[in-house]
Amino acid sequence: MATQTPLQVGVDAYCVVSDADQYFVDRDPTLWNTYTIEQKTGAIRIATRWIDQYHYWQGYLVDLTQPLGWPRLLAYDEDARVILGIPRKLVEAVCELALSHLRDGNLNKVFYNASPQVMRVSAGGGVSVDFDPSRREAYSGYAYVQSLLRGLCYGGPNNAPVVRS
Numbered sequence: 001m002a003t004q005t006p007l008q009v010g011v012d013a014y015c016v017v018s019d020a021d022q023y024f025v026d027r028d029p030t031l032w033n034t035y036t037i038e039q040k041t042g043a044i045r046i047a048t049r050w051i052d053q054y055h056y057w058q059g060y061l062v063d064l065t066q067p068l069g070w071p072r073l074l075a076y077d078e079d080a081r082v083i084l085g086i087p088r089k090l091v092e093a094v095c096e097l098a099l100s101h102l103r104d105g106n107l108n109k110v111f112y113n114a115s116p117q118v119m120r121v122s123a124g125g126g127v128s129v130d131f132d133p134s135r136r137e138a139y140s141g142y143a144y145v146q147s148l149l150r151g152l153c154y155g156g157p158n159n160a161p162v163v164r165s
Helices: 017-025 038-055 088-104 142-153
Strands: 111-114 118-122 130-131 162-164
Touching: 017 088, 038 088, 038 118, 088 142
Parallel strands: none
Antiparallel strands: 111 162, 118 130
């Protein structure tokens, strides 16, 4: 197996493996610690890319050539303080989704979906959507990740609730 290049904050990830390791120390690190550095690195890259793809961030890019959506100019937290650098809440959301990717086998199982009746979406050999008509309750899915990102982005079609299929 080829060794992955190290993560670069602001280039291909919002955090590095040591940041995620520290994040999970304050929670139950048992599951996170079962994965190799290479697995964690890949999951953080995927989680970063996935979060960036589905959000319209507030403010403006610091540099029009930067590869990720953060850092930003004119971005403020819920208390009207200027956000400098990469927000801690964004790092925490990446950590949570990286673990989800490792645990569930594929972050693509996690998708934005306002309809709790959708059970499964697949694109292999054609698009397929399976519905569960018995599911009428509000389904918040990854409510914690949503709450972390809430103040960092604008509303829009790509900022729908995160749910798991």
